[in-house]
Amino acid sequence: MKHKLIICNWKLNGNKNFIKKYIKYLIKNYFILNLFKLSIAPPIIYIDYISKLIKNYNITLTVQNIDKHIQGAYTGEISIKMIKDFNIKYIILGHSEQIKYHNETLKDIFKKIILLQKYNFVPIICIGENYNEYKNKLSIKTCKKQINYLFKNNNIINNKNIILAYEPIWAINSKNNNKSNLLNIKHITKIIKFIKNYLNKINYNKNIKIIYGGSVNTDNINILINIKNISGLLIGTASWNIKNFIFLLKSIKLK
Ligand code: PEP
Numbered sequence: 736m737k738h739k740l741i742i743c744n745w746k747l748n749g750n751k752n753f754i755k756k757y758i759k760y761l762i763k764n765y766f767i768l769n770l771f772k773l774s775i776a777p778p779i780i781y782i783d784y785i786s787k788l789i790k791n792y793n794i795t796l797t798v799q800n801i802d803k804h805i806q807g808a809y810t811g812e813i814s815i816k817m818i819k820d821f822n823i824k825y826i827i828l829g830h831s832e833q834i835k836y837h838n839e840t841l842k843d844i845f846k847k848i849i850l851l852q853k854y855n856f857v858p859i860i861c862i863g864e865n866y867n868e869y870k871n872k873l874s875i876k877t878c879k880k881q882i883n884y885l886f887k888n889n890n891i892i893n894n895k896n897i898i899l900a901y902e903p904i905w906a907i908n909s910k911n912n913n914k915s916n917l918l919n920i921k922h923i924t925k926i927i928k929f930i931k932n933y934l935n936k937i938n939y940n941k942n943i944k945i946i947y948g949g950s951v952n953t954d955n956i957n958i959l960i961n962i963k964n965i966s967g968l969l970i971g972t973a974s975w976n977i978k979n980f981i982f983l984l985k986s987i988k989l990k
Pocket of ligand 1: 744902906907908948949950951969970971972973
């Protein structure tokens with residue numbers, strides 16, 4: 736990955752007016768985008784609208800989630816087959832907000848990884864420990880368990896296009912989570928090193944790219960993006976205000 740990947744996770748935010756202004760400002764600052772691989776993860780209902788606005792630019796689209804079923808009586812869900820109709824590159828899997836609010840399990844995430852492989856999308860697979868695990872020094876144990884479950888017996892190992900997002904749950908959305916006002920960069924660096932070494936050791940796909948997500952902001956972005964073996968960042972809250980987001984990107988100094 737030549738340029739670092741930046742995924743903007745809009746979560747449950749935005750409307751057509753927001754999107755129009757956002758993309759207009761983004762395009763105005765396009766020179767800065769040439770330094771990164773930018774992908775926007777809007778609410779699924781706006782995928783078609785936004786894809787028309789960005790069609791002449793090197794910006795890709797990411798989907799925030801898909802259902803584990805392909806079709807059938809699953810009211811309210813979105814199938815990977817439907818995603819195929821649009822120009823989408825990445826799909827986020829196993830985000831902690833899906834686990835927290837929709838009881839998603841490792842088994843569900845595993846099923847979705849298999850689907851993505853079949854339909855040729857690049858998965859962004861989220862892993863990471865919760866606050867209790869972090870406090871009880873169980874971060875490595877938790878990440879190891881998640882990697883073992885999601886990657887074992889999975890022909891994902893032969894696929895070049897896999898992104899693993901280390902997203903410690905305690906670090907996500909720190910505005911609403913005063914436990915993590917300050918990111919523990921030393922810890923994050925240690926876990927990323929562990930993940931890289933562990934993937935190599937168990938001989939899973941050596942091409943798996945690791946990105947980091949969780950309360951990226953102007954104070955920490957330069958340290959986080961320059962951590963060894965980091966191929967990019969998943970940015971939630973700090974990507975919602977386009978002016979602040981461009982300011983954030985402009986502040987990056989790659990080593
Ligand atoms: C996320 O939810 O993936 C995320 C990184 O959010 P935030 O940047 O708001 O912590």
